[in-house]
Amino acid sequence: MKLLQVRKGQFVYYQNELHKVYTINPLAKKSVHMYRIKDMEQVTSKAEEITLHRPSHMDAFMFMGQWYTIREDLEPEVDGYILVTKPDPEPMSHYGLNEFEKVEQIEGRTVVTGRQNPIKRKEFVVLQEGRNPEARNIAYQDDSLVSEETLAEDAKLGAKLSRTQEIQPNIGDIYLNLHNGGRSMVVAVMGDDVWLGHGEKLKIEDLLDADHWTLVYVNTEFVL
Structure with missing residues (x-):
């Protein structure tokens, strides 16, 4: 794709896997910021390294370790x-x-x-x-390039992400906002309240809400 064609929110393929663009920085060498939809792993790339996919009826893909059609x-x-x-x-x-x-x-x-x-x-x-039996699998652009090891990891992904979400927030942990793609570090925890690096204050239960936030980095050096 050309950079002028890239838009926030687009589904794209990068290195054969389905991603979603969450921001574009035209001044950066790798200007497209996106996350892999199946597990929210963040990556950056050049516009010419991605391929657009427009989601349609009966497309099936993994979102946060679970299949949806x-x-x-x-x-x-x-x-x-x-x-x-x-x-x-x-x-x-x-x-x-x-x-x-x-x-x-x-x-x-x-x-x-x-x-x-x-x-x-x-x-x-x-x-x-769930994955409808008649659906098109769009998790990968080319299924023939997917290894058995990757498929085995995908099968365990839901349980892995579920365990990750159970981890209580600690100072230094980084969470991804699933709606705007922004990342925030936990800078303070007091009682049931959490303060993020940009100044936002949340209840712990809100930060652990898998519909809004996901943990992307665990600080193992500082545990409350």
């Missing part, structure tokens, strides 16, 4: 996930292209997500849990 023919359910493919946010809403959102309420043809975003039905597709 895109369904345009299903209706959303409370506690289920949706993928925003045609964002048209209201002024006070905070979501963009290919945002993963968890449904908290359903109000007619609009859902309200866990981040309190009202999203109209025409803006999203439903993420059906």
